[in-house]
Amino acid sequence: MATIVASTVGELKLTDIVSLINPGQKPAFMKNNLRIISAVSRYIQGPGCLSQLGEATADLGKKPLVVTDEILKDLFGDQLEASFRAASLPYNLLTFPGEVTRPTIDALAAQGKTLGIDVVVGFGGGKALDTGKGVALALGTPFVSVPTIAATDAPASLAIAVYNDHHLLTEILLLPRNPELVLVDSAIIAKAPLRFLLAGIGDAISKKFEAEAVHKAGRETPNGTRSTRTGLAIANACYDLIRNHAVPAIAAVQAGQVANGEVNDDLESLLEATVLLSTMGFENAGLSISHAIAKGLPMVPRAARTLHGEHVAYGLLVQLILEERPREFILELLDFYRQIGLPTQLADFGMTDWTEDELDTLTANAMLSPSVKRFVVELDQDMLKAAIRQVETLG
Numbered sequence: 001m002a003t004i005v006a007s008t009v010g011e012l013k014l015t016d017i018v019s020l021i022n023p024g025q026k027p028a029f030m031k032n033n034l035r036i037i038s039a040v041s042r043y044i045q046g047p048g049c050l051s052q053l054g055e056a057t058a059d060l061g062k063k064p065l066v067v068t069d070e071i072l073k074d075l076f077g078d079q080l081e082a083s084f085r086a087a088s089l090p091y092n093l094l095t096f097p098g099e100v101t102r103p104t105i106d107a108l109a110a111q112g113k114t115l116g117i118d119v120v121v122g123f124g125g126g127k128a129l130d131t132g133k134g135v136a137l138a139l140g141t142p143f144v145s146v147p148t149i150a151a152t153d154a155p156a157s158l159a160i161a162v163y164n165d166h167h168l169l170t171e172i173l174l175l176p177r178n179p180e181l182v183l184v185d186s187a188i189i190a191k192a193p194l195r196f197l198l199a200g201i202g203d204a205i206s207k208k209f210e211a212e213a214v215h216k217a218g219r220e221t222p223n224g225t226r227s228t229r230t231g232l233a234i235a236n237a238c239y240d241l242i243r244n245h246a247v248p249a250i251a252a253v254q255a256g257q258v259a260n261g262e263v264n265d266d267l268e269s270l271l272e273a274t275v276l277l278s279t280m281g282f283e284n285a286g287l288s289i290s291h292a293i294a295k296g297l298p299m300v301p302r303a304a305r306t307l308h309g310e311h312v313a314y315g316l317l318v319q320l321i322l323e324e325r326p327r328e329f330i331l332e333l334l335d336f337y338r339q340i341g342l343p344t345q346l347a348d349f350g351m352t353d354w355t356e357d358e359l360d361t362l363t364a365n366a367m368l369s370p371s372v373k374r375f376v377v378e379l380d381q382d383m384l385k386a387a388i389r390q391v392e393t394l395g
């Protein structure tokens, strides 16, 4: 996969404002021993905080554009309208068909330009947020992120995953900076299917171990520098919050407590970890084997419909084997996975009685990920296969 970085923004078409970087090479400025730390400017989280979206957006622009999908427009249109009306801020709303593609981003950006949009609000899951980010990038406006699920790092990250019409990842675009505002209404997140919250835990729980692996290997973060102390500390805090709060937070969500508007400290702490700290951890300390495996797993047709965070959770088990962590340590983590409902075996991805061909596909694609190189020893496909076989015997 090629990493594509936007160099300038403004009047240019999206296709004109990108330049290719070979993901296998260390960016030139890494040699300068800089420390670059990226983070969102403002983060608001709590049950019912969608009502503050209009007021918070008014600080950033006078002509907001909300990008969402048809289903969420029907579900939340009234709440969005009320929030912007309370701030006396007229807004436009455009829907996208469901996939983050160049043509979709270009079409929405063209409409946004005609409307004179000066701030873009992404509202929904990762695809809606990334489409909104693409429009903000093309228009050169600030971006506001309002996730309705907490399944990935999309809300707080500056990265935009772009796909083709066949739903294959084609490129990663980068905003020039992280979202100006991330607004997380925890009551909305709590009403979404629990599987998304679990996937968000899977995508976040690996960050401490990936950060440590990148640090040990002296490799680069997405900012192109060595891992920062800030990134390592945040990735650690992310892990601690998940281990201390995930179990009671899930129980509270299942009991419907948060959806009733009650503030639940366990869920709020968990969301801080999975929505904010997870992203700050990887952007400032880097990604390693867990995410390389997560690139390979969905390429196996039987696993294609499972979620990124589920792939990362499994990838972490593979990484811990490759790190030769004590068996008791890995078994304890497996217990935690089972307790909350994260996958522990390939069978959990629909790959019961997986074949050698499937293992080949998984590991060959994992080897293509730049993250596989951010490890203290150089790995080959056979080492990944052996580690996966070991994970499969643990269960």
Ligand SMILES: [Zn+2]
Pocket: 152, 153, 203, 291, 308, 312
């Ligand atoms: Zn991820």
